[in-house]
Amino acid sequence: MSGWNEKAVPGQSGRVAVVTGANSGIGYVTARELARKGARVVLACRSGVRGSAAADRIVAEVPGADVEFGRLDLGDLASVREFAAAFPYERLDLLVNNAGVMALPYGTTVDGFETQFGVNHLGHFALTGLLLPMLLTTSGARVVTVSSEMHALANIDIDDLNSEHRYRRWIAYSRSKTANLLFTHELARRLAAHGADVVAAAAHPGYAATNLQGVAPRMEGRRLVGRVMEIGNRIFAQSAEAGALPTLYAATAPDVRSDSFTGPSFMMWRGAPGPSWRASWTLNDGAGERLWSASERLTGVAYDALKT
Ligand SMILES: NC(=O)c1ccc[n+]([C@@H]2O[C@H](COP(=O)([O-])OP(=O)(O)OC[C@H]3O[C@@H](n4cnc5c(N)ncnc54)[C@H](OP(=O)(O)O)[C@@H]3O)[C@@H](O)[C@H]2O)c1
Numbered sequence: 001m002s003g004w005n006e007k008a009v010p011g012q013s014g015r016v017a018v019v020t021g022a023n024s025g026i027g028y029v030t031a032r033e034l035a036r037k038g039a040r041v042v043l044a045c046r047s048g049v050r051g052s053a054a055a056d057r058i059v060a061e062v063p064g065a066d067v068e069f070g071r072l073d074l075g076d077l078a079s080v081r082e083f084a085a086a087f088p089y090e091r092l093d094l095l096v097n098n099a100g101v102m103a104l105p106y107g108t109t110v111d112g113f114e115t116q117f118g119v120n121h122l123g124h125f126a127l128t129g130l131l132l133p134m135l136l137t138t139s140g141a142r143v144v145t146v147s148s149e150m151h152a153l154a155n156i157d158i159d160d161l162n163s164e165h166r167y168r169r170w171i172a173y174s175r176s177k178t179a180n181l182l183f184t185h186e187l188a189r190r191l192a193a194h195g196a197d198v199v200a201a202a203a204h205p206g207y208a209a210t211n212l213q214g215v216a217p218r219m220e221g222r223r224l225v226g227r228v229m230e231i232g233n234r235i236f237a238q239s240a241e242a243g244a245l246p247t248l249y250a251a252t253a254p255d256v257r258s259d260s261f262t263g264p265s266f267m268m269w270r271g272a273p274g275p276s277w278r279a280s281w282t283l284n285d286g287a288g289e290r291l292w293s294a295s296e297r298l299t300g301v302a303y304d305a306l307k308t
Contacts, residue, residue, distance in 0.1 A: 004245065009033055009034070009037045011037055013037075015038075015039045016091050016092055017040070017095075018070070018096065018131070019043060019098055020045075020074065020097055020098050020124065021098045022044060022045055022098070023045040023051050030248055032061060032065070035062055036062045036065065039066070041065075042068055042069075043055055043058075044083060046073040051069035051071070074099055078110070085130075094252075095128060097128065098146045099120075099124075100212065101115060103173050109122075113162055113298065114161075116169075117179065120173075120179070122295060125295040128143055129296075130301060139197055140197060140199075142198065142201065142251060144247060146180065147178075147184075147204050148173075148174075151178040151278070151279060152174070152279050154171045154178060155287075158287070181261065181282035182288045183291065184201065189288065190306040194305070199256060199257070203251075203263065204263040204268070205238075205263070206238060206243060206270050207238065207243075208238050208239065208242065210243070213230075213232070214229055245264075246276075247262075249262050260275065
């Protein structure tokens, strides 16, 4: 799709979107561009201060934008349940599972899951399941989950999803991003089996300069690593604006198919959105089913409408 950019996003008037992690980076740009085209956008963020500030910034950049903050901490299943229970609209056209953390030192979510698996995958699995009734009753709805080219580093370990036996931060990140793709694969399969009018697609931004790279060094006070990441961002990364294009494409382009994976077309790194390579293990039905069952068990969120 050479030359495709945010100007090609079709009109979104009358549509309701939820974007997780919309206060920063790719999520912020995604939310702003959807709002620019007329969507009502819920900025699902864990911090009220950062979420409300993002809503104000979008309105300053796009006068008249219909955006609002909704509190959602993906590292706390009670918060995910509260967000879904308080969701004020009867339709949901677009759910963008974007929020993420990368290569953090070992830690756990409120519910005791390893943080990267818990936030990047389980939180979004629970959120999607709880919002599913609304997605199923909204004609042409989509779920877009943001993965990474880094998924190619590691398949999930179904016997050690929470890295209890051994924790390696980059492997745990890669596994959580493989989980994003396997989730999309299994969701797409189940939606199709039930004849649902919902597309489940995945996207990745390539390498984009955002806050993602600085979080772990800041947490650990590793200033040198932080500085190296900053310089890397300046030299090699594309902008958050460019990084959001694959997500915007997967979320709005008319020809997007379920279980597709959109990313930057030049070496999965930068450039206009296009079909992206993915590791074969992200298309494995058995692995998708096993991850799905484990995710239902761990989160307590059952996708009753999509039982196989
Ligand atoms: N940037 C890249 O090069 C790159 C490459 C491949 C994939 N990705 C993926 O792109 C997505 C967006 O990342 P980004 O680059 O835009 O990074 P970012 O600027 O750090 O944004 C991440 C967002 O996720 C939110 N978040 C983190 N933990 C959360 C939680 N427990 N509950 C709710 N929200 C939470 C953050 O909120 P706070 O501000 O409150 O922390 C922030 O809004 C991620 O899924 C990432 O894995 C990025």
